[in-house]
Amino acid sequence: MTKTEVTILDRLDQEMLEALRFRASAGKRSSARRHKLTMSDFKEIHRDVYRTSPVDAFESREILKCLERLENQGGIRQMEKTDKERLELPMNLWVYSPPPPAEPEVTMPPLHEKMGRVAHEWNRKAKQLTAYVAVNEWLMSDPDPTLIPLCERALEIFGKRKFTTYFSEPEKAFREISFGWLFSDQQYMRDFLDILKSEPPLLTEVYLAKAGKRGYASMDRGDILFVVENYTTCWSMAEALRTMDHGLGHLAWGIGKSFVSSVRSIRPDHGVAAIRYFGDLDASGLAIPIRANAQARAAGLPPVLPAVKLYDALFELGTPLPGKEKPVTRDRAEELAGWLCERHRDRAVELLIKGERLAQEWVGLRHLCMANAWHADVR
CATH class of the missing domain: 1.10.10 (Arc Repressor Mutant, subunit A)
Structure with missing residues (x-):
């Protein structure tokens, strides 16, 4: 068999190659095409995979055969410097990263x-x-x-x-x-x-120099602080609120996890009597208001409560999709969903244990301008 021939590795050889790649790449740049490995490491892995012993008289011969098989397959390359023993083994070798998976073919559909x-x-x-x-x-x-x-x-x-x-x-x-x-x-x-075009606010929708109102879009109508996790939905709500009566004193972009800390910046002179929250339905989207609620309680502030009607709309309009976050256990899912109103909890638990999510942007500008049910959340 020549060095250019490609062999199909058996189960143990494949296990060996995967172990070599793991050891060689540990703590190194993952995008590199190859990584250097010493023969001492190779021997240690070889003994573990093939159940051999350093006192085995044929160990060097078996290692040479293994090196040849892996090199023929293209998984490694032996370096020239050897240990000068009777059966010479390389001092080091290159271990090649697996080739990237072939991209799936995308068929061109009938075009609009x-x-x-x-x-x-x-x-x-x-x-x-x-x-x-x-x-x-x-x-x-x-x-x-x-x-x-x-x-x-x-x-x-x-x-x-x-x-x-x-x-x-x-x-x-x-x-x-x-x-x-x-x-x-x-x-x-x-x-x-x-x-x-909708841009995220720098600090507020209308920047106010008046002390005590920085960080909020002031509505100057009521005593409710309404916090929205993502800026697009916050912007769409601000647009919809322009033409309706409501009880908001402030509409705030929570900036994701930042709300967990920023909730403590609320002071008595802000006139906030109620805090309502609307965010993504996923593990992190529920953990944010739960943690913010704990901070609010410790600071003597009103509780952070879910915007029930907006979550109604999110379940109705949204399509559950796999997210970046891993599925959580049922116990953890029930803990997170416990912040929601009772009628939403079971559906939220099912989402979380599947690792799926509902992005809050499903409740968009069109719905906010046309529907009335969610008005109860801002009054």
């Missing part, structure tokens, strides 16, 4: 008339082609052309289970792609996809 230019770009990577497929499917569905914010449109386009391989948080998909005729020009993309 607005997507004709895609046909000339069907040599791109699978993730990029999947983005085109998602947009094409959205156009084919005769979508509502009403302008909505970027994250809400992204969720509408990419919020399907089949796209989560490449877009695990579909509401953030447009942050990950910037190629080709459609996605490289942000203004062109917004016009093409009917996207309404």
Whole structure:
């Protein structure tokens, strides 16, 4: 057998190669094509995998055979310097990382008339082609052309289970792609996809120099502090609230986990009599208000309560999708879901133990402007 021939490794050889890769790459740059390993490490792993002993008279011969098999397969390469023994073994060797998995072939679907230019770009990577497929499917569905914010449109386009391989948080998909005729020009993309520009607030929607109100978008109507986990939904709520009566004194962007700490910045002179919260339905999205509620209680503040009607809407409008977070145990899921109102707990537990999530952007600007049920959360 020549060095260029490729062999099929048996179970033990495959186990050996995986162990070599694990040992050689430990604490090193994971993206490197190869890693150096000493012969002493190789021998230790060889004895563990093949159940040999250092006193075995044929150990060096078996190691040479193993080296040849692994090198023929392309998993390792022996370095030239040897130990000068009767059966010479290399002092060191290169252990090659496994080749990246082949990208799945993405078939070009029948194209919407607005997507004709895609046909000339069907040599791109699978993730990029999947983005085109998602947009094409959205156009084919005769979508509502009403302008909505970027994250809400992204969720509408990419919020399907089949796209989560490449877009695990579909509401953030447009942050990950910037190629080709459609996605490289942000203004062109917004016009093409009917996207309404919405920027996160720096500190407040209306920056106030008045002491005691920094960090909030002041509504100057009531005594409720309403906190929203993500800025897009906070922006959409602010837009919808402009034309309705409500009891909010402040609308706050929680900035994800930051709310756990920032809740303690509320002082008596802020006039906050109630705190309501709306966020993603996943493990971290529920842990935030639970921890913030504990901080509020310790500071003598009102409890952090769920926006019940908005969570109603999230369960109704949202599509549960696999998320980045791992499934949690049922006990942990019940602990997290316990913060929600009783009618939401069982469904939340089922989401959490499956490792699925509902992004709060499913409750978007269109719903907030058209529906009335959620008004109870802000009064």
